[in-house]
Amino acid sequence: MSLASTDYSFRLRDCVLGAQMLFVAFGALVLVPLLTGFDPGVALFTAGAGTLLFQFITKRKVPVFLASSFAFIAPMIYGTQTWGIPGTLCGLAAAGVVYVILSLLIKKYGVGVLQKVLPPIVTGPVIMVIGLILAPVAVNMALGKTGDGSAVLVPQNTALIISMLTLLVTILVSLWAKGFVKLIPIIVGIVFGYVLSSLFGLVSMEKVAAAAWIAWPNFTLPTWNLEAILFIVPVAIAPAIEHFGDILAISSITGKNYLEDPGIHRTLLGDGLATTLASVLGGPPNTTYSEVSGAVALTKVFNPGIMTWAAITAILLAFVGKLGAFLQTIPVPVMGGIMVLLFGAIMVVGINTLVRAGQDLLQPRNMVIVALIVVMGVGGMTFSVGEFKLGGIGLAGILGVVLNMILPGREE
Secondary structure: OHHHHHHHHHHHHHHHHHHHHHHHHHHHHHHHHHHHOOOHHHHHHHHHHHHHHHHHHOOOOOOOOEEEOHHHHHHHHHHHHHOHHHHHHHHHHHHHHHHHHHHHHHHHHOOHHHHHHOOHHHHHHHHHHHHHHHHHHHHHHHOOEOOOOOOEOOOHHHHHHHHHHHHHHHHHHHHHOOHHHHHOHHHHHHHHHHHHHHHOOOOOOHHHHHOOOEOOOOOOOOOOOHHHHHHHHHHHHHHHHHHHHHHHHHHHHHOOOOHHHHHHHHHHHHHHHHHHHHHHHOOOOEEEOHHHHHHHHHHOOOOOHHHHHHHHHHHHHOOEHHHHHHHOOOOHHHHHHHHHHHHHHHHHHHHHHHHHOOOOOOOHHHHHHHHHHHHHHHHOOEEEEOOEEEEHHHHHHHHHHHHHHHOOOOOO
16 A cells, blocks of 8 residues: 555656646747747647657657757748748658658768768858848837738837836846746746736737637648748758757766767657657647756756656647637737847857857858858848749758858868
C-alpha cells in the first residue's frame, strides 16, 4: 500500500512539474499562431505530439520541450497572405525534411559538414533578415493596425499607450525579475497588456461565451506548392543551427553529453520529424525551447519524463475550446508591443552569430555575402520564371549558400 501510494505521489508530482514546464513555454507557444493566423489549439496539440515524437526518436534521454518556432513567423505571415494556410504548410513540412536530410549527413560525415555548408557568415545575415522583414508588421500592430497596415483596428493614441506599456513591462520583467517569473516575460507582458486593454474597453468576451468547452482543433492538411517550398526551406537554416546551441545548453545544464548520446543526428532528426508532423496537421513548425531549458536549470529536475507530462498537458488543452477563443481576444496593440521586442531580438541573434564567430565584415568576401543577403532579403528582391517566383528570405538563404560556396577565400 505504501509503495503504491508513493508511486502515485511521484506521478502526481511529475504531472504538476510537467504542467509547469508547459506554462513556461505557453506564451511563446501560442504567440506564433496568434501572429500568423494559425489555430492556437492545433499549435498546442502539435507541440505535445511533436515533443512525444522527439522523445521516441531520442530514446527519452533529452529533457527538452518542442513548440512553435519564431524563426518561421515571417514566411508564415507572407505565405498565408500569398498561398493560404494549406499552401504554406507544404513549405513548412519541407523545412522539416531539410532537418532530416541534415541529420543523415551529420550521421555519415560528422558535424563538420554543417559548418561547411552553413557557416556563420551565411546563417547570421539570414537570421537578421527574418527579424528585419517583420519590423513593419510589429510597428503596424503596435499602432493599432492590421499587420499589413491596411486597416485601423484601434485608435492610434490608445494603441500606443497599450503597446508601449506592454513592451516596457516585458522588458522590465526580462531584466529585473527573479526566479521563475524571469522565465515568463512574454506571459507577464501579455497579461498586463490584456488587463490594460480591458480598462480601455477593447476586450470582448462574446466569442469566449459562445465557444464550447470541448472542441476539436481546426486541423488543416497541406496542399502541394513548389513556390512555398522554395521560399520557406532556406529559413530552416537558422533553427537548424540554433538546434545545436539548444542541445549544448541542455547538456551543460544536466551535465550529460547529448551530442554523443543519443547523438546530435538523433536530436536533429527528432526536431525535423516533429516539424513535419506539426505542418501536416496544420500547426506551426516546432523547435526546442530555451525557456524550458532555463526552467530545467532553475528547478534542477532533469528527468525527461517531465516533458512527457508537459506534452500530454498540451494535447489535452488543445481540446479546450474556450481557451482557444480566449487567446483570440487578445487585442492587436498588446501583440504589437511584444512583437517590437521579439522581432528586434531575432535580428540581434543574427548579429550575435557574426560577432561570436569573429567575422571581419570589412573583408571583401564577407562584405559581399552579408550585404547581398540583407539588402536582397529585406528589400524584397524577387526572381520570376513563368509562374515560379523566388524572393525574400528564400532568395536570401539560397544566395548566401551559393556565394559562400563559389567566392574565393573560403575558410575550410
